[in-house]
Amino acid sequence: MKFTEEHEWLRVEDDLVVVGITAHASEQLGDVVFIELPEAGTEVTKDEEVCVIESVKAASDILAPIDGEIVEVNEPLVEDPGKVNEDPTGDAWFFKIKAADPSQMDDYMDEAAYNKFIG
Amino acid sequence: MGELLRTPLFDLHVELGAKMVPFAGYEMSVQYPLGVMKEHLHTRASAGLFDVSHMGQVILRGESYEAVATAFETLVPMDVLGLGAERQRYGLFTNDAGGIDDDLMFANRGDHLFVVVNAACKDADIARMKTALEPDVSVEVIEDRALVALQGPAAETALARLNPVVAEMSFMDVATVTLNGAECWVSRSGYTGEDGYEISVPAAEADALCRALLGMDEVEAIGLGARDSLRLEGGLCLYGNDIDATTSPIEAGLIWAIQKVRRAGGDRAGGFPGASRVFGDLAEGVARKRVGLAPQGRAPMRAGTQLFAAAEGGDPIGEVTSGGFGPTLEGPVAMGYVGSAQAAVGTEVFGEVRGKRLPVMVAKMPLVPANFKR
Known part of the structure; x- marks a missing residue:
């Protein structure tokens, strides 16, 4: 697992990067x-x-941590946002x-x- | 910025694991480990204890209650003289333009008037009272007392354990009551839309009283975060957000707070700052009104969200002044101002959130029905 200064985590699953x-x-x-x-199929830049x-x-924004295409979103989360705390x-x-460009994760x-x- | 002040309950907050934030010049507890959502729900289901010691407590004394009340009526458009002994009322300091400089509670405590004002306005409020009322009426700022609120359906059961007298009090009654050995000034009131009490307690005895209450199964410590969502669901104004120096009491929907005796045609009509605007607003109507707002989707509409009459085009017709998530309603909740043409309950307007106009329904206030002991 990798972590950004924006407090996001990235986990590689097969050829995809899962973000939370x-x-x-x-x-x-x-x-x-x-x-x-976001909508699945959206091209995003870091x-x-x-x-x-x-x-x-x-309200807080979640940033795309890397360039690429969003291929799947966690729809059930919309109905149950409290899951983010759980x-x-x-x-x-x-x-x-x-x-x-998977090398973007190296940073x-x-x-x-x-x-x-x-801390 | 000077150094932040601390209430007499600061050590207790820290011990309870509170998250402390600066608020109106004080270090206040915004939430405890329970979190805003559960604190809110606990208050509606049982009883919550709030530290509101940052608010200003002031005693006004003169030759008699009548003398003090008559003088105080020059500052507020309320019936102070007609307020019964041991009774409390909601009030407003109006300015010469008919706007609201602060909202407050005042109580007839027999031989004096007890006034509670907002923390952020208290210096200005005290100066206003001193200028207008002294020397005939003395303005005594109470610095040696904490102020706590116990709110929720189980508040009576909990507080009555310390003194059964409080169970006999009705909504907006005030009394001097010994609680946990301390002489407290208690009112049956609050700012959550729930039954409950506000308790002025000597600073030195505040910690022990709060520990006695928190030791009861019904009671949890509640921070200012949940206080805000509770009062918002309760349709209650936050000074500085929902009412300010530019909003008239009539625009704000606070006409109920101006008793008939102070309105045009009443025995003591007018005689308060801005009376001509208030009477003009009453007679001619107002261009904008404060309304409850129920966003139709899940997205919260925060203060500052612009409101429109249509899903596309047109100029804003108003603005959200308080908004967030209502844990009891399990959805977004807001209040704000709209043009009088859009102010009827059930009118659909649109709030612009992140560039998108989302439907929001003008809703009856309070959005969660009040649960007072009348």
């Missing part, structure tokens, strides 16, 4: 009440806003990207580095 937010991020956000997912999540406190790194993934932190990053 970290437990730390979900704790900071508080109870998540709304998620707007750092583009592709997703919005809102907690009881505020299982942020498991069931509550947001979308899967077919990476255009991101491993778990130890991320834990250090969040």
Whole structure:
């Protein structure tokens, strides 16, 4: 698993990259009440806003961590946004990207580095 | 920015694991480990304890209650003189333009008037009262008392364990009650839409009183985050968001707070700042009104969201002034101002969220029915 400074995690599954937010991020956000997912088939570029999540406190953007095509989104999350608080790194993934350039992942932190990053 | 102030309950908040944030010059608890959603639901289902010690507590004294009330009526468009002993009322400081400079609670405590004002406005409010009322009426700022609110359907059961007298109080009654050995000034009121109490307690005894309450099964500590979603569902205004120096009480839908005796034709009509605008608004109607808003989708509409009459084109007809997620409604909830033409309950308007216009229904307030003990 890789981690971004935006508190997203990336997990490689076969030839796809699964993206979600970290437990730390979900704790900071508080109870998540709304998620707007991108559409499958969307071409995205790194750092583009592709997703919005809102907690009881505020709205946050989720950025595409890498270039590629979004091939699948986690639709059930829309009906059950609280899952992001319950299982942020498991069931509550947001979308899967077919990476255009898998080497973009090399820049991101491993778990130890991320834990250090969040102090 | 000066150093943040702390309430007498600061250590207790920290011990309970509160997340502390700056609010109106104080370090206040926005939430506890339970989280905003569960804190909100707990308050509606049982009882929540809130620290609102940042609010201003002021005692006004003069020759008699009547003398104080008569003087105070020059600042507020409420019937202060006619308020019964040991009774409380909601009030507004209006300005010369007929806008609202703050909202407040005032209580007839027999020989004096007890006033509670918003934290963010309290310095200005105190200055206003001193300028207008002294020397005939003394303005005593109470600095040595905490203020806590116990809110929810189980509030009576919980507080009555400390003194059964509180169960006899009706909505908006006030009384001096000994709780956990402390002399408290209690009102049966609050700002959540639930039954409950607000309790002014000597600072030195506040921690022990709160621990006694939190030791009861019904009671959980609740932060300002849930206080905001509770009052929003309850259709209650947040000063600075839903009402401000430019909104008249009539636009804000607070006409109920201006008793007939102070309106045109009443025995003590007018005589408060901005009376001509308030009376003009009453007689001629207003161009915009505060309404409850129920977004039809799942997306919350936050304060500042622009409102439109149609799904496409046209200028904004209003704006959301408070909005978020209502845990009891299990969906987004908001309030704001719309043109009078769109103010009828059931009117569909559109809120622009991230460039998209989403349908929102003008809804009856409060969005969650109040649960007061009348």
